[in-house]
Amino acid sequence: MSAPTTHTHHTGGCQCGAIRYRVEGGLGDASVCHCRMCQKASGGFYMPLVSLGTARLTWTRGHIRHFQSSNAARRGFCGDCGTPLTYEAPDGVALAIGTFDDPGDLKPGIQWGVEAKLPYVDEVPALPQQETSADEGAAAFLATLVSYQHPDHDTDDWTPKIEEAREHWRPKEQGV
Numbered sequence: 765m766s767a768p769t770t771h772t773h774h775t776g777g778c779q780c781g782a783i784r785y786r787v788e789g790g791l792g793d794a795s796v797c798h799c800r801m802c803q804k805a806s807g808g809f810y811m812p813l814v815s816l817g818t819a820r821l822t823w824t825r826g827h828i829r830h831f832q833s834s835n836a837a838r839r840g841f842c843g844d845c846g847t848p849l850t851y852e853a854p855d856g857v858a859l860a861i862g863t864f865d866d867p868g869d870l871k872p873g874i875q876w877g878v879e880a881k882l883p884y885v886d887e888v889p890a891l892p893q894q895e896t897s898a899d900e901g902a903a904a905f906l907a908t909l910v911s912y913q914h915p916d917h918d919t920d921d922w923t924p925k926i927e928e929a930r931e932h933w934r935p936k937e938q939g940v
C-alpha cells in the first residue's frame with residue numbers, strides 16, 4: 765500500500781482547460797491498472813489513478829461527460845478534448861494522476877490488472893532516453909511551437925483552443 769499524500773489540497777484538469785477540479789483533504793492510494801479497459805480509457809499502456817480517499821472533490825470549471833464502461837463503473841472525461849479524468853465505481857472515485865497540476869507527488873504503490881499487462885511494458889524503463897530537444901530534425905518545429913494546453917495552475921479566464929487547433933491541423937483536401 766502506498767502512503768497517503770501529505771498535501772492538503774491539489775488542483776488539476778484536462779488538457780484543453782475546459783474542465784478543472786480541486787481536491788481537499790487526504791487522498792487515498794495511488795496505483796496503476798493494466799486491465800484492458802484502463803488501456804482503452806487512457807490510450808496508454810496502463811492507467812495511473814489515485815483514489816479520493818477522504819478527500820473532497822470539487823469541479824471548479826466545466827462539466828465532465830461519462831462513459832458507462834460496465835454495469836459497475838463509469839469513466840469521466842472532458843467532452844471537448846477527451847482527457848480521461850475519473851474512474852467511478854460503487855466503492856469510490858479515483859482521479860487520473862496525469863491530470864493533476866502536480867502529478868509528481870502522487871507515487872503509485874501497487875499495480876492492478878497485471879493479467880492484461882502488455883508484454884513489453886516492463887522493458888520501457890530500460891529504453892534509451894532523450895530529451896525532446898535532442899531530436900534535431902524537429903528543431904525548427906519546436907522553435908515555432910505554441911502550446912494550447914492549459915497551464916499547471918488555476919486560471920481566472922481561459923478559452924480552450926478547440927476550434928483553432930482543429931483548423932490548424934485539418935488535412936489537405938485529397939480530391940474526390
Ligand SMILES: [Zn+2]
Binds near residue numbers: 780781845
Ligand atoms: Zn478538455
Ligand SMILES: [Zn+2]
Binds near residue numbers: 797798799802803877
Ligand atoms: Zn483497470
